[in-house]
Amino acid sequence: MGKSWSQSGNHFVLHQRIIKRNVLLNVDKKCDMRRRIKNIGRKRRERGNMLVLGSVVLAIVGLGLLIGYSYGGLVFTHNRLQGSADEIALAGARKLNENDRIGQMNNMVARARQLVMESQLHLDKVQSDFPQLQSIAQEQLDEAQDCALELDQQRSYLKGLATGESIVAMEKKFDQIKGQYPMSLPWLKVGSPSLNKMRLGFLENVETNVEELKNIQELEDHDEAKGYIKNSPGLKLYKQGESKYLPAPNESIHFYMSSLAAPVEKTVSPAHIVLSKAYQKLDYPVIPTCTQVEITLKVGTGLGGNANQDMKVESAAAATGASPPQ
Known part of the structure; x- marks a missing residue:
C-alpha cells in the first residue's frame, strides 16, 4: 500500500514537471513570437523611414532642378534678347549708308x-593780272558758291x-520679333x-572717308592751321563733325562731312x-552713321528667390563703310 502511494506521488511530480515544462515552452514561444513581431515592425518602420528619406531627397533634387531651370532660363532669355537688340540695331545701320549715299555726299x-576755294583764288588773280576777265571769274565763283x-x-x-x-527699318524688325517672346512655364x-x-x-x-584733297597749297595750309585734318599713318x-569753313570771304558757307569708315x-x-559705349551723340547737323537701341523685357521665375525683373539690354551698330572713290 505504501509502495502504491509512493509510485502515485512520483507520477504526480512527474506530471507536474511536464506541465511546468509545457508552460515554460508556451511562454518561450509567446516571447519568441513577440520578438518576431517586434522585429517585423522595426524592419517595416526602417523601410518606411528610408522611403520617406528617399522621397525628401528626390523632392529637394527636383526643386533644385526647377530652380536651376528657372535661372538658366533667365540667362538664355537675356542672351536671346541681346541677339534681338543686335538685329534691330543692324537693320537700322544698314539703311543709313545704303548704296554709299553718305560716302558719296562726303566726297x-x-x-x-x-x-x-579755287574759284576764289582764280578771281583774286584775275583782278590783279587780268581785270578784263573779272566778270567771267566772278561768274564762276558765284556758280561754285551756289x-x-x-x-x-x-x-x-x-x-x-x-x-x-x-x-522705320528698326521698328519693322522689332515688330517681326516681339511676338516670339511671350510664354508662361511653371518655372x-x-x-x-x-x-x-x-x-x-x-x-x-x-573720321570721314575723304582723304585730304591736294593741288591747292593755300587750302592745305588753311586746313592744317584749322586742324581739319586727322593725321593717321x-x-x-x-x-567729321564741325563745318570745314573756308577763309574769308567764303566763311559763311557750311561744309559738313559725316563720320564714315574709309x-x-x-x-x-x-x-x-x-x-554700346562707342556710340556718340551728334553735336553737329551731320548725317548719322551709327545706331543704338534699348529693349526691356518683363521676366520672372516663379520659383526660388524673387527673380521678377525688367530685363534691359542695349546694342549699337555702325553703318556700312564708304566705297572706294570712282
Whole structure:
C-alpha cells in the first residue's frame, strides 16, 4: 500500500514537471513570437523611414532642378534678347549708308569746297593780272558758291531721308520679333519686349572717308592751321563733325562731312555691331552713321528667390563703310 502511494506521488511530480515544462515552452514561444513581431515592425518602420528619406531627397533634387531651370532660363532669355537688340540695331545701320549715299555726299562736299576755294583764288588773280576777265571769274565763283549752298540743302535732305528709313527699318524688325517672346512655364514667365529707345549718332574715333584733297597749297595750309585734318599713318582724312569753313570771304558757307569708315585697300567695312559705349551723340547737323537701341523685357521665375525683373539690354551698330572713290 505504501509502495502504491509512493509510485502515485512520483507520477504526480512527474506530471507536474511536464506541465511546468509545457508552460515554460508556451511562454518561450509567446516571447519568441513577440520578438518576431517586434522585429517585423522595426524592419517595416526602417523601410518606411528610408522611403520617406528617399522621397525628401528626390523632392529637394527636383526643386533644385526647377530652380536651376528657372535661372538658366533667365540667362538664355537675356542672351536671346541681346541677339534681338543686335538685329534691330543692324537693320537700322544698314539703311543709313545704303548704296554709299553718305560716302558719296562726303566726297561731293569736299570737292565743292575745293571748287569754291579755287574759284576764289582764280578771281583774286584775275583782278590783279587780268581785270578784263573779272566778270567771267566772278561768274564762276558765284556758280561754285551756289552749287555749294545747293549741295548743303541736299545733304540736309539726305540726313532726314536716311534717318527716317533707319528708324522705320528698326521698328519693322522689332515688330517681326516681339511676338516670339511671350510664354508662361511653371518655372519661367516672359512678357512682351518694349523698344524704349532708338538713337542715331556716330562711332567714336571714326573720321570721314575723304582723304585730304591736294593741288591747292593755300587750302592745305588753311586746313592744317584749322586742324581739319586727322593725321593717321599713311592716311590723311578730313575730321567729321564741325563745318570745314573756308577763309574769308567764303566763311559763311557750311561744309559738313559725316563720320564714315574709309575703305582699306578697296575693302568696304560692312555694317557691324559695336560696343554700346562707342556710340556718340551728334553735336553737329551731320548725317548719322551709327545706331543704338534699348529693349526691356518683363521676366520672372516663379520659383526660388524673387527673380521678377525688367530685363534691359542695349546694342549699337555702325553703318556700312564708304566705297572706294570712282
